[in-house]
Amino acid sequence: MMEKMFEVQDPVNHDTQTLQVNIGPQHPSTHGVFRMNVVLDGETVVSLKPVMGYLHRNHEQIAENISYTASMPYTDRLDYFNSMSNNFAWALAVEKLANLDVPERAQYIRVIMAELTRLVNHVSVIGFLLNDLGAFFTPVLYAFREREKILDIFEEVSGARMMCNFLRFGGIKRDLPAGTLERIKEVIQNFPKFLDEFETLLTKNEILCMRCQNVGVLPAELAVNASITGPMLRASGVNYDVRKADKYSIYDRFDFKIPLGQTGDVYDRYYCRVLEMRESLKILQQALRDIPVTGEIISKKMAPFVKAPRNFKPPVGEAYGRVEAPKGELGFYVVSDGTPQPWRYHVRAPSLINLTILEDLCIGHKVADAIVILGSIDIVLGEVDH
Amino acid sequence: MAGFLPDWVLVIKSVLISIAAIAFLGPVTMMYLTLLERKVVGRMQNRIGPNRVGKWGLLQPLADGVKMLTKEDIVPTPADPIAHFLAPILIVVPALLVFAVIPFGRGMTAVDLNVGLLFFIAISSTTTLAIFMASWGSRNKFSLLGGMRSVAQMVSYEVPMVLSVVPVILITGSLSTNDIVLAQGGWGGLKWFIFTPWGLLAFIIFYLCGVAECNRSPFDLPEAESEIVAGFHTEYSGMKFALFYMAEFMNSFTISALAATLFLGGWQGPVLPSWLWFFMKTYVLIFIMIWFRGTLPRFRVDQLMNLAWKFLLPLTLINIFVAGFWYFAPNTIVRVLMSAGVLSLSFWGLQKLNQGYAPEKRVYQFGD
Numbered sequence: 001m002m003e004k005m006f007e008v009q010d011p012v013n014h015d016t017q018t019l020q021v022n023i024g025p026q027h028p029s030t031h032g033v034f035r036m037n038v039v040l041d042g043e044t045v046v047s048l049k050p051v052m053g054y055l056h057r058n059h060e061q062i063a064e065n066i067s068y069t070a071s072m073p074y075t076d077r078l079d080y081f082n083s084m085s086n087n088f089a090w091a092l093a094v095e096k097l098a099n100l101d102v103p104e105r106a107q108y109i110r111v112i113m114a115e116l117t118r119l120v121n122h123v124s125v126i127g128f129l130l131n132d133l134g135a136f137f138t139p140v141l142y143a144f145r146e147r148e149k150i151l152d153i154f155e156e157v158s159g160a161r162m163m164c165n166f167l168r169f170g171g172i173k174r175d176l177p178a179g180t181l182e183r184i185k186e187v188i189q190n191f192p193k194f195l196d197e198f199e200t201l202l203t204k205n206e207i208l209c210m211r212c213q214n215v216g217v218l219p220a221e222l223a224v225n226a227s228i229t230g231p232m233l234r235a236s237g238v239n240y241d242v243r244k245a246d247k248y249s250i251y252d253r254f255d256f257k258i259p260l261g262q263t264g265d266v267y268d269r270y271y272c273r274v275l276e277m278r279e280s281l282k283i284l285q286q287a288l289r290d291i292p293v294t295g296e297i298i299s300k301k302m303a304p305f306v307k308a309p310r311n312f313k314p315p316v317g318e319a320y321g322r323v324e325a326p327k328g329e330l331g332f333y334v335v336s337d338g339t340p341q342p343w344r345y346h347v348r349a350p351s352l353i354n355l356t357i358l359e360d361l362c363i364g365h366k367v368a369d370a371i372v373i374l375g376s377i378d379i380v381l382g383e384v385d386h
Numbered sequence: 387m388a389g390f391l392p393d394w395v396l397v398i399k400s401v402l403i404s405i406a407a408i409a410f411l412g413p414v415t416m417m418y419l420t421l422l423e424r425k426v427v428g429r430m431q432n433r434i435g436p437n438r439v440g441k442w443g444l445l446q447p448l449a450d451g452v453k454m455l456t457k458e459d460i461v462p463t464p465a466d467p468i469a470h471f472l473a474p475i476l477i478v479v480p481a482l483l484v485f486a487v488i489p490f491g492r493g494m495t496a497v498d499l500n501v502g503l504l505f506f507i508a509i510s511s512t513t514t515l516a517i518f519m520a521s522w523g524s525r526n527k528f529s530l531l532g533g534m535r536s537v538a539q540m541v542s543y544e545v546p547m548v549l550s551v552v553p554v555i556l557i558t559g560s561l562s563t564n565d566i567v568l569a570q571g572g573w574g575g576l577k578w579f580i581f582t583p584w585g586l587l588a589f590i591i592f593y594l595c596g597v598a599e600c601n602r603s604p605f606d607l608p609e610a611e612s613e614i615v616a617g618f619h620t621e622y623s624g625m626k627f628a629l630f631y632m633a634e635f636m637n638s639f640t641i642s643a644l645a646a647t648l649f650l651g652g653w654q655g656p657v658l659p660s661w662l663w664f665f666m667k668t669y670v671l672i673f674i675m676i677w678f679r680g681t682l683p684r685f686r687v688d689q690l691m692n693l694a695w696k697f698l699l700p701l702t703l704i705n706i707f708v709a710g711f712w713y714f715a716p717n718t719i720v721r722v723l724m725s726a727g728v729l730s731l732s733f734w735g736l737q738k739l740n741q742g743y744a745p746e747k748r749v750y751q752f753g754d
Contacts, residue, residue: 019527019530019531020527021527021528021531027615028615029613040531042534043531043534043535043687130683133683133684134603134604134606134613134683134684135681135682135683135684136427136603136679136680137427137431138427138430138431138680138681141431141432141433142431142432145432201681205682205683207604207682207683207684207685208683210685210686210689211683211684211685211686211689237751257752258752259750259751259752260750260751260752261748261750262748262750262751263748267748268748271748271750272750275750366686366687366688367531367613367614368607368613368684368686368687369686371613
């Protein structure tokens with residue numbers, strides 16, 4: 001047993017041995033069934049191999065064998081924290097393919113839901129990051145208290161808290177119930193107060209700064225070469241946000257900024273998310289101000305397919321729809337051959353692509369930092385192993 | 387009663403009463419500390435904490451105890467059976483032994499040793515051995531990492547902890563815990579050492595090191611849940627696991643009790659009965675430990691070492707000199723001002739020297 005555990009590294013000069021440890025797939029901080037095959041020299045990471053696929057569910061193959069609308073609830077299960085933005089990306093892809101337009105009110109509701117999703121995601125990611133840092137559940141429970149309020153809104157509009165399945169091609173499933181907008185306003189009004197409280201607890205905490213600053217630095221060039229997206233890329237100082245670059249849906253109407261970090265370390269990734277939440281709140285306020293009081297919620301072209309979704313046959317062609325999901329650029333590539341099922345369906349999952357950089361970030365750091373770096377990448381295994 | 391019984395029976399009786407009291411007090415303290423911790427942390431986290439078993443969850447520790455006793459005791463096949471079995475027992479013994487020298491109230495010390503403080507420090511440092519036995523005996527990589535961390539941490543923090551006690555010994559001229567408490571009896575029972583500059587600093591250092599010695603947050607690296615699962619007790623289950631927990635909670639109680647004894651005047655205090663003062667002070671310190679746990683993230687190994695060797699150790703050494711000055715200088719306001727000045731100057735200087743670890747100011751740009 002001992003022979004297997006250790007591997008003599010340099011038997012001539014000094015008797016040091018490296019230790020190979022499997023962190024995961026059942027481990028409190030791998031955020032699901034993810035395994036890191038780590039070789040340690042003392043506490044320092046010498047090499048790290050991510051092992052994934054424990055949650056593989058044949059997502060793409062399933063989608064190629066069912067109708068377009070039937071894929072919608074499956075996209076919920078990709079990144080199960082942000083089902084609304086997953087729906088959004090898939091709807092955009094099919095709308096491009098079938099050339100559908102979306103009514104005004106539905107557009108606004110989509111944006112509101114997408115930004116609320118971003119709040120949910122970022123707030124829980126920061127909470128989990130602090131858990132990885134060793135804070136005994138306090139930040140995560142504070143975060144979850146706020147998350148609950150937004151999940152209540154999701155439940156109100158879609159009937160489900162996490163697996164929303166709310167968007168449809170050319171619109172949304174149903175209009176908002178009466179009074180929901182007021183409740184959203186209330187949540188948004190109280191959110192900055194919570195963020196301030198959260199920041200007082202964390203942002204200038206010396207232990208947090210010591211643990212996070214200059215840890216897991218991702219240079220901008222490497223980030224671009226590895227096609228990292230989302231807050232992770234922006235923390236490295238690259239100004240790229242699909243909401244600005246692509247101006248999909250109605251994002252060109254809102255006035256908001258993209259927070260950019262400079263160092264690209266764990267701390268920047270943490271703080272960029274905080275700032276992004278504040279920008280999301282701005283978008284939400286503007287959207288709630290401008291949303292039309294009444295209106296269509298689904299495009300006229302799609303009306304016949306609401307009751308009979310399997311008859312929906314987009315024309316032959318291909319399309320790529322993408323959104324700025326909270327974790328990065330989420331894209332769906334779809335090829336249609338004119339049948340009710342897509343001929344090819346591909347997901348560009350931000351968690352998976354952001355995770356590929358893990359080894360470069362972790363080498364030379366302590367094992368405790370490797371956990372924190374993994375937490376700062378923000379992965380959800382449903383999306384990684386789709 | 388003395389007239390009815392022979393002398394040897396009286397000796398045995400007093401010994402037995404002490405032993406029974408400690409053997410009972412230790413576990414009961416531990417059981418209710420778990421409840422207190424769960425309740426307090428729960429409140430800090432917007433939760434209620436245990437409230438199902440008994441009124442206010444008061445029977446929860448009993449339920450936990452029954453659960454622990456009835457759980458399967460798992461010993462991993464490759465583990466060293468003797469070391470694995472002995473470690474949880476060895477860790478509880480010193481935790482119980484140190485109760486003997488703690489003065490719980492006026493004349494309520496079980497054994498008034500004239501080297502009580504030395505006894506406490508010597509006995510409590512053997513905990514390291516038991517933890518290392520557990521980690522090595524389990525043959526588990528996470529346990530091994532936890533054991534490595536634990537030995538490094540305990541050895542490092544032992545040094546400033548012992549040195550921070552030296553000023554107290556210097557001033558009182560005694561190692562007996564009882565004498566130390568008696569020396570703080572002036573001013574109507576309020577002449578606590580914490581009200582002097584050196585006492586305040588020594589208290590802070592002693593308390594921090596004590597928190598590190600009990601492996602509690604933010605120094606809970608040996609059992610860092612998010613990194614190495616449960617550290618040295620990863621491979622323990624059932625009652626053996628409970629024994630590790632018992633030792634940890636009893637240690638945090640005794641460390642708080644000792645800090646209260648050395649710096650907060652022990653059982654000294656006006657009006658209220660002495661044992662009440664003692665328990666109040668101890669529980670305030672325990673509450674602060676729980677508060678730490680509910681608030682702070684964890685240090686990293688190298689940062690932990692830096693804090694001990696580069697900051698706390700030089701500060702304790704300076705503090706010993708200041709205490710010496712205090713002992714010989716005339717009792718005027720100049721003495722207070724001078725020692726406070728020297729200490730705050732060295733505190734500031736050491737902080738400057740360790741500047742590499744100070745948080746950076748970050749500027750964030752906004753793109754369009």
